Amino acid sequence: MNRTELIAEIRRKKSFLCVGLDPDMNKIPDCLQGEEDVIFAFNKAIIDATLDYAVAYKPNLAFYEAYGLKGMVSLQKTIDYLRRLNVFTIADAKRGDIGNTSLKYAQAYLDPAGDFNFDAITVAPYMGEDSVKPFLQVPDKWVVLLALTSNPGARDFQNLEITGGAADGTALEKHLYEQVLRTSASWGNADNMMYVVGATRAEFLSDVRRIVPNHFLLVPGVGAQGGSLEEVCRYGLNDDIGLLINASRSILYAGKDTDFAEAARAEAARMQQQMQTYVR
């Protein structure tokens, strides 16, 4: 799904909701525990229940890898199912390695002929340009690069103040996460890159928008992690909306029993209703 198609879907559904598919066997309702593939059964029910209100789905790969080979089969079924729908798909993988290795990760999660044909993959920036570019070279696919995350540990390094000159001789931004935005923006463009910017620090979004006014931002942390949708929209919206707001636990585990899909749908609908006032 390209940028034009994504924006069209956002306007049609009046929603920029991304549902994070983080299946946890300890939280999946008992009524599904007899299924042959519990994780896929859960995901399919959640997808079907929320499809009217969400434009994107983001399986978090750790929650599949944790169940070994069986979990990877559930992931494969999930992406196959999503590909049949008109939704944007993100492999939340946080990968990144030297060039020849990132090329293999790109092949793993972006190759149309592979088992896991996602539209986009989340990538960690620490290893720099040659760790990110192989993902950007896959036609019609996206990198979602970590910039400012929503967890407490984000302060340890992302918010460090930097000084001196960049490797290419240009002046530097104030904080590491801003420099990550500045440097990486030249590796791709707003048609093949997005950034992860956590909602738990919405005021930082105005600094982010100064550096990358046109890129889509994938925003975790609204919902279970306490961020405010209104704040995120105030600082983060651009003319093309430019936001995907992710919610995982608050939707997946809204209900704990046979009503889980209905409760997930209600929570997705609640978020979409908040969002629709911002979609013009």
Place this chain on the structure above:
Amino acid sequence: MNRTELIAEIRRKKSFLCVGLDPDMNKIPDCLQGEEDVIFAFNKAIIDATLDYAVAYKPNLAFYEAYGLKGMVSLQKTIDYLRRLNVFTIADAKRGDIGNTSLKYAQAYLDPAGDFNFDAITVAPYMGEDSVKPFLQVPDKWVVLLALTSNPGARDFQNLEITGGAADGTALEKHLYEQVLRTSASWGNADNMMYVVGATRAEFLSDVRRIVPNHFLLVPGVGAQGGSLEEVCRYGLNDDIGLLINASRSILYAGKDTDFAEAARAEAARMQQQMQTYVR
């Protein structure tokens, strides 16, 4: 395998060689292409051929994920095979995410009851403390944290100069990679953490040793990437050796035909012979 056992193996074999298992279907010799599981057949032959000269093996997960579910089966067979030998095993995964997600990655690659029971996993530091600690909480297992990598992109962010105070109020190191060492060293200890420090910039190893004198360093970049073993040993050795030198392509693809295992063994032996003078 714990630190004492690892050091004992290093002294017994007079080697601190780690063989990177990066199987690439385009490079695996034709004579194996008829095997039912080509990747595992290749890995097994390489392991058998190099076992006298190597103390550690490091499958690079991208090279398995790139082949989808089939690749993950090959990875599972490979780690099962390695577990039967007295070697240190590293999942080169470069993972790292918010706490509850890193916990799932730890379960995926360090859990003795899981499909992929490695001794250690490589982790990316960008998301900070809560992204790393869940791995450290698995008993008797290791984190190998990225500090200074061997690729060109390492300059983009790892070498940025930083200023101001750290989140905990202490004074800062000069470069980001040094601050990653300084901050993260308090999250674990030399019995459950190692660091990735690339050999292509061996002179930086003296700065690394100033900050983490006792930790083991996993050093890529000797061999195919051009680093010098002698330089790495000059700056990086400590009283417990404290180094694992990784070689991947230079061993795996030393031969291109039916002699591939023999050629791999010869290359591993050549490296071990260089190393033995440093093992006391």
